[in-house]
Amino acid sequence: MRLSRYFLPILREVPKEAEIVSHRLMLRAGMVRQEGAGIYAWLPLGKRVLDKICNVIREEQNRSGAIEIMMPTIQSADLWRESGRYDDYGKEMLRIKDRHERDMLFGPTNEEMLTEIVRAYVKSYKDLPLNLYHIQWKFRDEVRPRFGVMRSREFLMKDAYSIDLDFENAVVAYNRMFVAYLRTFARLGLKAIPMVADTGPIGGNHSHEFIILASTGESQVFCHSDYLGMDTPEEGVDFQDPAALQDIVNRWTSLYAATEEKHDEAAFAAIPDEQQVSARGIEVGHIFYFGTKYSEPMGAKVTGPDGVETPVHMGSYGIGPSRLVAAIIEASHDENGIIWPEAIAPFRVGLLNLKVGDAATDEACEAIYAELTARNVDVLYDDTAERPGSKFATADLIGLPWQIIVGPKGLAAGTVELKRRADGTRETLTIAAALERIIG
Numbered sequence: 059m060r061l062s063r064y065f066l067p068i069l070r071e072v073p074k075e076a077e078i079v080s081h082r083l084m085l086r087a088g089m090v091r092q093e094g095a096g097i098y099a100w101l102p103l104g105k106r107v108l109d110k111i112c113n114v115i116r117e118e119q120n121r122s123g124a125i126e127i128m129m130p131t132i133q134s135a136d137l138w139r140e141s142g143r144y145d146d147y148g149k150e151m152l153r154i155k156d157r158h159e160r161d162m163l164f165g166p167t168n169e170e171m172l173t174e175i176v177r178a179y180v181k182s183y184k185d186l187p188l189n190l191y192h193i194q195w196k197f198r199d200e201v202r203p204r205f206g207v208m209r210s211r212e213f214l215m216k217d218a219y220s221i222d223l224d225f226e227n228a229v230v231a232y233n234r235m236f237v238a239y240l241r242t243f244a245r246l247g248l249k250a251i252p253m254v255a256d257t258g259p260i261g262g263n264h265s266h267e268f269i270i271l272a273s274t275g276e277s278q279v280f281c282h283s284d285y286l287g288m289d290t291p292e293e294g295v296d297f298q299d300p301a302a303l304q305d306i307v308n309r310w311t312s313l314y315a316a317t318e319e320k321h322d323e324a325a326f327a328a329i330p331d332e333q334q335v336s337a338r339g340i341e342v343g344h345i346f347y348f349g350t351k352y353s354e355p356m357g358a359k360v361t362g363p364d365g366v367e368t369p370v371h372m373g374s375y376g377i378g379p380s381r382l383v384a385a386i387i388e389a390s391h392d393e394n395g396i397i398w399p400e401a402i403a404p405f406r407v408g409l410l411n412l413k414v415g416d417a418a419t420d421e422a423c424e425a426i427y428a429e430l431t432a433r434n435v436d437v438l439y440d441d442t443a444e445r446p447g448s449k450f451a452t453a454d455l456i457g458l459p460w461q462i463i464v465g466p467k468g469l470a471a472g473t474v475e476l477k478r479r480a481d482g483t484r485e486t487l488t489i490a491a492a493l494e495r496i497i498g
């Protein structure tokens with residue numbers, strides 16, 4: 059992508075309304091635009107990151123055996139009356155009437171709709187296990203939308219729903235998602251700790267929140283410091299092997315970790331002082347087992363091997379991709395801007411032409427741009443007439459992992475500069491060596 063033809067509305071001023079660093083940087087880097095309280099438009103740079111995060115989530119969901127679908131955002135109130143949640147959900151639910159005066163709502167979550175789909179088609183234990191997920195916009199009329207996309211009213215969620223014959227199988231389904239979540243967050247460059255959590259309006263009695271530690275986090279959390287050094291499961295983990303999954307879950311739940319609502323002062327005090335972590339955290343994922351809470355009142359039943367019909371056991375599993383964009387920035391930035399992990403950077407490489415109009419510099423940049431593009435490397439080519447200082451500032455602000463800096467002086471000596479955003483190191487290399495470093 060050539061910056062001269064891109065849409066990257068950078069703000070030089072620090073927006074006053076933004077209280078936390080991720081919100082400030084997302085506005086300054088032209089990633090999002092506020093359209094209402096807690097409602098955001100995603101501009102090109104933000105959209106690229108959001109898509110990359112969704113793709114990592116999708117790959118790990120698919121690897122674990124979950125199957126992607128797409129359910130609508132608008133739901134019928136009658137569905138929610140069946141589960142009893144229409145009245146319970148309260149003011150967070152955005153209620154709408156259609157032209158026929160029918161009660162509708164903008165979905166805050168999809169347990170009812172998924173249960174309705176299951177009850178229509180799934181009749182036998184032979185159709186199970188099943189885990190269906192989608193990545194879809196949700197609306198929750200939060201009392202205090204704040205911190206930009208971190209706690210917004212409209213937000214993106216990956217929500218998966220598992221359906222099993224009984225409790226034992228449902229535990230395996232829960233463990234699959236638990237392990238898939240550990241892998242997903244690690245791939246996004248985050249240390250997410252599964253913590254025993256409250257279930258709130260989703261219900262059930264078994265639940266973990268996946269929390270990353272950050273001073274700007276909205277929850278108070280408590281855990282053992284060893285969680286910060288634990289290894290994440292390998293790519294080859296066998297999701298069909300219940301014992302292997304249980305081993306991983308056991309390891310990741312063996313030490314103390316709880317959110318404030320579930321905090322046990324005595325259990326925490328038993329951890330040696332120097333290993334106690336009491337910190338603020340951001341909830342990036344939340345998984346629930348709620349058994350027959352929805353299948354029973356809504357009549358989602360299957361016939362078991364014994365010929366007896368029973369309500370299915372279900373769980374639901376959420377990740378917030380739009381919140382993750384902000385959470386990753388909270389975890390990875392410096393005074394100059396964002397530092398994207400390579401896996402989700404909007405572009406892997408920034409190509410900075412320091413003297414647009416100079417024939418040799420233009421020619422070298424065009425050749426580098428063509429080569430990287432041919433190798434499927436995402437490049438943002440700064441071919442604008444801005445001064446070098448401003449180009450450096452923009453490249454650092456938007457956080458591209460690699461910067462190739464091309465100027466007439468270096469070129470005269472046959473070299474360019476290669477800068478790594480993560481640690482600021484710069485190397486003077488031939489063009490071929492710089493490309494080799496990036497392409498590998």
Ligand code: P5A
Nearest residue numbers: 167209210213217342343344374375376377378381
């Ligand atoms: C699980 C999937 C649920 O809704 N039903 C379907 C269950 N869980 S949850 O914890 O309420 O939400 C799941 C994840 O969505 C993100 N999230 C938000 N992101 C941005 N702004 C919000 N207001 C918001 N609310 C929830 C979080 O990442 C949460 O873990």
